[in-house]
Amino acid sequence: MSKLFPKSANKLPLQIIVFLFVFGGIATAGVTYYMTPKYTRVGYAPVQPVPFSHALHAGQLGLDCRYCHSNVDKSGHANVPTAQTCMNCHNQVKVDSPLLAAVRQSYETGEPLPWVKIHQLPDHAYFNHAVHVNRGVSCVECHGKINEMEVVTHTQPLSMGWCLDCHRNPETRVREPGDIYNLNSPTIAEKSGIEAGIKFVHDWNIKPPQSCSGCHR
């Protein structure tokens, strides 16, 4: 058969096996790194229609999260404020700032500002903000240190595995009810040890669901 195939063809099986292992390894590593939410979601920081600085408002000025996101502790949905909320102050402060032109226009016309949504809830998943913030889960756990962000950035993967990390071990992540909106506060476990975290989870009857239907209804 030397007429049909060169002698080097004898090495082909080994070469194919080596190639498959190398290719398979690279493909697995590539998919694991580049195609999971740790890469695809984290770091997303789109340009917003108004250059609103959370670092200035929530950090420096110390506005409570709920001043703008006023229904986060009452509703499943954390609302984005209307221009009316902005104008509560900005009819007095920086009245003529060109940066706020879009806000004034929205206020006058009633057309909402086209904010770009950063934290996307996956299809077919149900999430309730009020249940979380009223049971010791601070904003910072999912959204990161918003109070230090000039531009809001996606800091956590928000993958299902990431949700389950906390749902399986809530005692490591819960905070005192008074610390929920203080994004610089430590968790109970960091402050008083894991035993205190376990006690809080028990006393507050925190039972995060781990079944499919807990989130996929």
Place this chain on the structure above:
Amino acid sequence: MAHAESAGPAPAILQEVKPAVLPRATLVENNRSFAWITEKICSIIEGKTPTWWWVCFIVACFVASFTVAGITYLVAVGVGVWGHANPVNWAWDIVNFVFWIGIGHAGTLISAILCLLRQRWRTSINRAAEAMTIFAVVCAAIFPVFHVGRVWYAWYLFPIPNSNVIWQNFRSPLEWDVFAVSTYGTVSVLFWYVGLIPDLAVLRDRFFAAGNKLRSFLYGLFALGWRGSNRHWSNYEMAYLILAGVSTPLVLSVHTIVSFDFAVSLLPGWHTTIFPPYFVAGAIFSGFGMVLTLMLPLRAIYKLEDLITQYHIDCMCKITLATGTIVGYAYAMEFFIAWYGANPYEGFAFINRAFGHYAWAYWIMIACNVITPQFFWFKKVRENTAFVWILSIFVNVGMWFERFVIIVTSLARDFLPSSWGYYSPSIVEIFTFFGTFGVFSVLFLLFIRFLPIMPMAELKAVTPQADVHAGHDHH
């Protein structure tokens, strides 16, 4: 014998009673030579593409396009385009899956169990039957993969680490199915391919001699440098035997696990212990039906009467008869247990099957699966190939209806009368299923055009002249 000897010299029984000499059936008739076998099989591939092949191929492609259209529409719109609705949430998709998977079983039985049992008549039909198995698994796989709806998530069926931390429920028979069917597909392909290697080498050499370098190269690529040395044959025989051993449990396990999809649930009509043997028998029954459906036309077109003899047809008919009768027994036993078990829900499920809204389907099933094979008791019937072929079609139809009856009648009348319903397939389901016959035919037509439809080396080994005792009575 020992105590007989101690009592005195016993008369030699065998000298007094002359045992009847039962001649072994001739497996290759007309004393054909080895060269004739090679010529016969290779000429199918080497000759000009016959007109009938092109006609069949184009028709098959057209039919297959129905599956492509059905699936494309399903992916674009969603799984709601199928006619499933409460309470019948499994219907044609699972019926078609079980139907196609079942057909594959004859191929594995022929290649594995008949190999280990040294049933030498398998050699004429095993290659085509194994091809049929693989193509049937391809058709079967379409349904469970696409019935998940969002097909790009079908990989969730496999335990691959992912960022959702989803892990499969290994207590679910549906997950066992994933492994049963994928193992079955893999082993069937391996078995088929290993058997093909010596024949691919023959084709490589013949095309090389004829000066067709491209085809010689392609066959040579898959022949893996086969030279037919003693060492090659010795390794080949061992590999083949090991694969036969590995496949043998698969003949029983795959359809057992498919039957668990139903038997493990609590639904009356599904929750019965008879399901595994009954499903396996039904699978082999339907598989042999399909082998007959495919082999009889091939035999006529390519004039293979010397290789697929009347003896082969007899054997296949008898297996069809045996498994069909087992299936008929299982139908009767289901009714008996429903009565004997005195469970009113179970009793209702079976009465409803035979006399309820789907009674028409039930009686088609009984007619095709219980009555049809009984014709094979008669030699006259087995010798009439046209009639055997028609009966084999009835077997295929009957086995499809069996799965329909089991799945749909049980679901349509579940525990809650308020949710009872009547299921009818949507046009999309009908298209998708109809098209799978095209998919199967396209693959099978390509197989008979480009690959040897019978194992040449094995056929030569069962010719009368390969037998060193040829022409003598002792074996």
